[in-house]
Amino acid sequence: MRAPLTLQARLMIAVTGFVSLILIIVAVITGATLNQALEGQLTEQVRSLSDRTTALVSQRAGYAMITNESLTARSAMDGVAPPASGLLLAFWVPDETAGGTASGIVIGEGGALSDLSTRELRAIDAALAGRSTGSIALPGHNGASYQLIVTQTAATKFSPAINVVTGLPRDGIQSTLAQLFTVVSLATLGGLILLALTITVTIRMTLRPLRAVAATATRVANQPLDRGEVSITERVPAEESDPRTEIGLVGASLNTLLDHVDESLASRQRNEERMRRFVADASHELRTPLASIRGYSELSLRALRPTSAVDAAESTETALERIQAQSLRMTRLVEDLLLLARLDEGTELVHGSVDLTNLALEGLADARPTGPDHRWSVDVPDEPVVILGDAGRLHQVVANLLANARTHTPAGTQITLGVGAEDDLAVIRVHDDGPGIDPQVRDALFARFARGDSSRARQTGGTGLGLAIAKAIVEGHRGTLSVESEPGDTTFTVRLPLTQPLPAPPEA
Numbered sequence: 001m002r003a004p005l006t007l008q009a010r011l012m013i014a015v016t017g018f019v020s021l022i023l024i025i026v027a028v029i030t031g032a033t034l035n036q037a038l039e040g041q042l043t044e045q046v047r048s049l050s051d052r053t054t055a056l057v058s059q060r061a062g063y064a065m066i067t068n069e070s071l072t073a074r075s076a077m078d079g080v081a082p083p084a085s086g087l088l089l090a091f092w093v094p095d096e097t098a099g100g101t102a103s104g105i106v107i108g109e110g111g112a113l114s115d116l117s118t119r120e121l122r123a124i125d126a127a128l129a130g131r132s133t134g135s136i137a138l139p140g141h142n143g144a145s146y147q148l149i150v151t152q153t154a155a156t157k158f159s160p161a162i163n164v165v166t167g168l169p170r171d172g173i174q175s176t177l178a179q180l181f182t183v184v185s186l187a188t189l190g191g192l193i194l195l196a197l198t199i200t201v202t203i204r205m206t207l208r209p210l211r212a213v214a215a216t217a218t219r220v221a222n223q224p225l226d227r228g229e230v231s232i233t234e235r236v237p238a239e240e241s242d243p244r245t246e247i248g249l250v251g252a253s254l255n256t257l258l259d260h261v262d263e264s265l266a267s268r269q270r271n272e273e274r275m276r277r278f279v280a281d282a283s284h285e286l287r288t289p290l291a292s293i294r295g296y297s298e299l300s301l302r303a304l305r306p307t308s309a310v311d312a313a314e315s316t317e318t319a320l321e322r323i324q325a326q327s328l329r330m331t332r333l334v335e336d337l338l339l340l341a342r343l344d345e346g347t348e349l350v351h352g353s354v355d356l357t358n359l360a361l362e363g364l365a366d367a368r369p370t371g372p373d374h375r376w377s378v379d380v381p382d383e384p385v386v387i388l389g390d391a392g393r394l395h396q397v398v399a400n401l402l403a404n405a406r407t408h409t410p411a412g413t414q415i416t417l418g419v420g421a422e423d424d425l426a427v428i429r430v431h432d433d434g435p436g437i438d439p440q441v442r443d444a445l446f447a448r449f450a451r452g453d454s455s456r457a458r459q460t461g462g463t464g465l466g467l468a469i470a471k472a473i474v475e476g477h478r479g480t481l482s483v484e485s486e487p488g489d490t491t492f493t494v495r496l497p498l499t500q501p502l503p504a505p506p507e508a
Helices: 007-067 118-128 171-221 246-303 309-345 356-370 391-407 466-476
Strands: 088-092 102-107 113-115 133-138 144-152 163-169 352-355 375-379 386-389 414-422 425-432 480-486 489-497
Touching: 007 088, 007 144, 007 163, 007 171, 088 118, 102 118, 118 133, 118 144, 144 171, 171 246, 246 309, 352 356, 352 391, 356 375, 356 391, 356 414, 356 425, 386 391, 386 489, 391 414, 391 425, 391 466, 391 489, 466 480, 466 489
Parallel strands: 375 414
Antiparallel strands: 088 102, 088 163, 102 113, 133 144, 144 163, 352 386, 414 425, 425 489, 480 489
16 A cells, blocks of 8 residues: 655645646746747738739739740749748739749748649648638648748739739747747756755755654653653754744644643652552551450450459450550541541531631640640730631641640640731641751651651651641631741641621521
8 A cells, every 4th residue: 555645745746736837827828929929920021021022923924924935933033032041932823825824932042942843832722722821831841831921913914913922931930939848848847846846945844843743742652651650851842842833833832731741640650659658658557456456356355265253354354445445546547537538529618607716725725735744825816816617627727736746846845826817818827946847758748647757656646647637628728738847946827718707697
């Protein structure tokens, strides 16, 4: 099966064919116009010569009548300088007494005379067929074609009216037209070759950005994008992606598309890594209480075997208490994961009027007993700061931030909870003067199962979901949660859209 033509080949064929058609039409029109002009010029020359030959034949006819000589074309030209090379002269004498009915000659090179045969004279008569002009080709005279004009001498008392045929060869016209067509053909051929080269170079330069786009797309298509860590570094070169041109705009669009695809692949990779870490962390968090439950269950079973009743009761009670504690721990973990899933779906929050001032005071009051070795303080304005939100979940945000500050700071650390309003935002700040946050974990601080230490020791407490839950709740309220930390100065800041208090319900 023949391979399809490329775009470059199709464009070149189309443009070359169109230009060829134009050149052919121009050549035909030019040839026809020149032929008409040359034909008119030759006709004028023949007409001018016919006046002279007619006068000469008329004179010779009168002289032949007086001298009783036979009048022929050869005798008519006897002693007369040839008017033009290649002149054809023929005439018909209607009166038999004038000496013959028809005669004709052709003047060749150097004035040589060549008689026309009877057949040629009949052919001339047939070509004219009663018309005053015509043309004929005479094979016996180098195959020349002649332009003919018929005139008639005036009848006198010495001679009757004679039909005189004067002709000149058309070789000049044919030669000129042949030269013209040769020149036009050569010029056309050369022009088409030059045009093809110009079109080829122009199209190749014009389509170069498109080839760069195709090459870039091919390289990207050959990359394995379905697995592993993927980064698309291939781009259309800047010089081939100028958005001010049509093809350059294609390259620029492809670069934009590749940027989006690269970002999507990087996001997919990050999601996969987070999912793997999530599965590992969740498995670890669940493995510990499950192992405890299994161990204490086995201990309870052994305690039920024949032993002292007192020892069995004590062992069973202790094991059941530990089983209950680990069950509660797993329950909290599952509930936290379920809460995060619902927050991601946006189906967990119940909005109402929330006074952040009271919420801060209550949150600090709840946190103070859990950290008696820390110094606690609160900074709230005199006027209430009211927003529209979910009071229970916002209380959870404050509790998680305070618990995070208490857990990751040593005894004696000052923890301050502040509430305020800035522009159109309500602001909650939890500040401590502890050792600060390690810069290596700061970027992943709000990730799920993130901890300030890389180990999974239980001394730091929690499952690593507290800050992730707080961030999800804040974002569900169209707010932001950020952190700034350095040794001796760590601040978590919550910004929420500020709303006016809801109107009080009408009195009954």
